[in-house]
Amino acid sequence: MSAVILPRADVPLADLPALLLPAYGETVTMVGIVMVVVLVVGTPLGVLLHNVAPGGLYERPALHAVLSWIISIGRSLPFLILMAAIVPFTRFITGTNIGIAAAVVPMSLAGIAFFTRIVENALRSVPPSIVQVARAAGGSNLQIMRSAQFSEAIPAVIGGLTIQVIAMIEYSAIAGTIGAGGIGYVAVTYGYQRFDNTVMLATIVILVVTVAVVQIAGDRLVRLTTPQKRLQHT
Amino acid sequence: MITLRQLTKTYGRGGTAVTVLDRLDFEVPTGRIAAVVGPSGAGKSTLAQCINLLERPTSGSVVVNGEELSGLPEKRLREARRRIGTVFQSSSLLSRRTAAENIALPLEYLGVTPNEARARVAELLDRVGLADKAGHYPFQLSGGQAQRVGIARALALRPSILLADEATSGLDPDTTRSVVGLIRQLRDDLDLTVVFITHEMDTVRQVADTVARLDHGRIVEQGTLVELLTSHESQLGRSLQPRRGHAGPEAGTRTWFVTYDSTVVPGDWIQRVTADLGTAVHLLGASVETVHGVNTGSATLGIGTDDDARVAAALARCGLSGTPDDGPPLGPRASLGSADAVSGGFLAGAGRVRTGTLEDVA
Ligand SMILES: Nc1ncnc2c1ncn2[C@@H]1O[C@H](COP(=O)(O)OP(=O)(O)OP(=O)(O)O)[C@@H](O)[C@H]1O
Ligand SMILES: [Mg+2]
Numbered sequence: 001m002s003a004v005i006l007p008r009a010d011v012p013l014a015d016l017p018a019l020l021l022p023a024y025g026e027t028v029t030m031v032g033i034v035m036v037v038v039l040v041v042g043t044p045l046g047v048l049l050h051n052v053a054p055g056g057l058y059e060r061p062a063l064h065a066v067l068s069w070i071i072s073i074g075r076s077l078p079f080l081i082l083m084a085a086i087v088p089f090t091r092f093i094t095g096t097n098i099g100i101a102a103a104v105v106p107m108s109l110a111g112i113a114f115f116t117r118i119v120e121n122a123l124r125s126v127p128p129s130i131v132q133v134a135r136a137a138g139g140s141n142l143q144i145m146r147s148a149q150f151s152e153a154i155p156a157v158i159g160g161l162t163i164q165v166i167a168m169i170e171y172s173a174i175a176g177t178i179g180a181g182g183i184g185y186v187a188v189t190y191g192y193q194r195f196d197n198t199v200m201l202a203t204i205v206i207l208v209v210t211v212a213v214v215q216i217a218g219d220r221l222v223r224l225t226t227p228q229k230r231l232q233h234t
Numbered sequence: 235m236i237t238l239r240q241l242t243k244t245y246g247r248g249g250t251a252v253t254v255l256d257r258l259d260f261e262v263p264t265g266r267i268a269a270v271v272g273p274s275g276a277g278k279s280t281l282a283q284c285i286n287l288l289e290r291p292t293s294g295s296v297v298v299n300g301e302e303l304s305g306l307p308e309k310r311l312r313e314a315r316r317r318i319g320t321v322f323q324s325s326s327l328l329s330r331r332t333a334a335e336n337i338a339l340p341l342e343y344l345g346v347t348p349n350e351a352r353a354r355v356a357e358l359l360d361r362v363g364l365a366d367k368a369g370h371y372p373f374q375l376s377g378g379q380a381q382r383v384g385i386a387r388a389l390a391l392r393p394s395i396l397l398a399d400e401a402t403s404g405l406d407p408d409t410t411r412s413v414v415g416l417i418r419q420l421r422d423d424l425d426l427t428v429v430f431i432t433h434e435m436d437t438v439r440q441v442a443d444t445v446a447r448l449d450h451g452r453i454v455e456q457g458t459l460v461e462l463l464t465s466h467e468s469q470l471g472r473s474l475q476p477r478r479g480h481a482g483p484e485a486g487t488r489t490w491f492v493t494y495d496s497t498v499v500p501g502d503w504i505q506r507v508t509a510d511l512g513t514a515v516h517l518l519g520a521s522v523e524t525v526h527g528v529n530t531g532s533a534t535l536g537i538g539t540d541d542d543a544r545v546a547a548a549l550a551r552c553g554l555s556g557t558p559d560d561g562p563p564l565g566p567r568a569s570l571g572s573a574d575a576v577s578g579g580f581l582a583g584a585g586r587v588r589t590g591t592l593e594d595v596a
Binding site for chain 1: 283286288312313315316318320322323326328329330339340342343344371373374387388390391
């Protein structure tokens with residue numbers, strides 16, 4: 001977190017970069033760490049969830065029901081409530097309940113639940129005949145999941161990933177209120193609590209631009225991974 | 235060689251169980267193309283999935299090239315499946331892979347080195363006539379080309395068995411003919427045993443050596459294509475005849491539907507029958523073709539006499555068999571619908587079995 005001496009009046013324009021850049025760096029760090037955790041845990045979890053469902057490669061209806069239920073709970077709690085509710089867990093994991101480390105835990109949990117559903121949905125949109133093809137071609141379950149199910153679903157997963165990153169930026173702003181730092185923290189302490197319109201406006205611009213860039217990058221990646229879109233627009 | 239013995243497949247259990255295949259016996263000798271036809275929901279796809287064990291049979295045995303597959307554990311099954319190529323209905327290519335990469339899929343799964351795989355894929359692309367389409371993605375291929383890629387993929391591991399489930403459905407007649415031609419060519423070259431599932435009778439006449447009709451979970455009729463086409467008694471044979479609309483009869487004539495009932499029908503049979511009966515024989519509609527070197531076909535005639543017995547005898551002397559057809563001129567060829575099936579009498583006792591079959595068989 002940036003150590004800034006807080007002035008009484010609005011932050012002068014010249015001081016804005018010194019205030020916002022470190023905060024932006026914190027947001028990027030938080031979202032970056034969370035996204036790595038989410039991808040590493042959520043991807044296999046989503047594939048598993050899809051395949052223990054009825055009709056999947058490892059049909060286990062009971063396991064599916066339990067997993068699905070847990071994920072639904074994770075998805076249904078507003079992030080602020082989830083964050084507050086798991087403070088003891090967060091403290092157990094990180095030894096603290098403020099700062100970036102503390103924010104990363106609830107963000108990761110909420111993010112994993114979110115991304116698991118995204119992966120599950122993406123896999124569901126792959127026609128079942130593709131899986132039959134892969135089975136008939138002599139593929140093992142692992143090979144089928146990787147090269148048929150997941151590979152075909154990649155554009156859909158990336159589309160979902162874009163939504164996910166944007167949601168995580170939003171969560172990081174909420175996490176900012178527990179002192180996790182980041183652009184959201186600046187927006188709340190300067191813009192909201194001190195009515196510093198300059199800072200408020202600056203954070204809004206930064207967030208809007210960031211989200212737009214993420215969206216454009218996501219759309220481009222979807223295009224690149226979909227042969228039909230990639231080749232027809234050139 | 236494929237041998238199915240007392241094959242039963244039941245989906246679900248308890249009150250909602252449905253027996254789709256009911257103690258079915260079926261055999262396809264090596265190197266033969268067996269067409270399987272039947273109404274929608276008869277269990278044709280289920281039959282195919284039981285042969286490559288994508289679905290485990292509830293009971294009964296599946297023997298492919300002497301190996302009993304139904305009891306094998308999953309890992310051994312995967313090996314067995316590699317000796318069975320499966321061609322699926324269109325649109326079953328991986329959309330993010332090129333034609334060549336799609337064909338390479340089974341080779342990849344097997345763990346073939348990239349160099350070997352590349353050589354084999356090139357050979358296969360050549361074989362199905364798509365050497366210039368290697369780098370095309372599925373959306374850049376026509377339906378017929380996509381189906382050829384599917385066939386090449388099915389052949390990647392040099393299987394001895396080829397299963398084709400509705401492989402030509404949705405293709406136009408010319409494309410169907412070329413795909414069917416390819417399958418016959420491959421059978422001749424590679425001595426493949428082929429199970430060809432379709433509901434298109436025109437395709438059956440082009441591709442099949444033998445034809446089996448599946449209904450309510452059993453093979454209710456089967457025979458060689460020529461046998462069936464030259465047997466007026468056979469319901470399956472009659473449904474195989476191309477039968478389009480025909481001209482209306484003239485006043486004072488009676489309409490007959492006649493089929494070639496033997497392999498030695500003389501080419502000038504109309505003159506012969508006319509001379510025999512001493513009355514006018516009008517040709518209202520006909521379709522005659524050579525199948526495996528034998529003339530087969532059917533005709534709709536207007537005959538100026540009421541003496542059905544004499545007409546039948548005259549037809550029989552030419553190797554034909556006919557029945558008076560007093561209905562309105564036929565529309566498009568009647569399909570193997572259920573109305574047809576009921577009159578056939580093949581179904582006696584073959585009603586769909588629901589619950590309880592499991593115990594009966596065990
Ligand atoms: N996984 C399944 N679970 C339950 N019932 C099934 C399943 N698969 C197929 N069936 C049922 O089995 C019957 C036969 O299906 P199948 O797909 O084998 O028919 P088909 O002869 O291939 O029909 P079509 O010509 O329409 O393709 C149908 O009544 C279908 O509802
Ligand atoms: Mg079917």
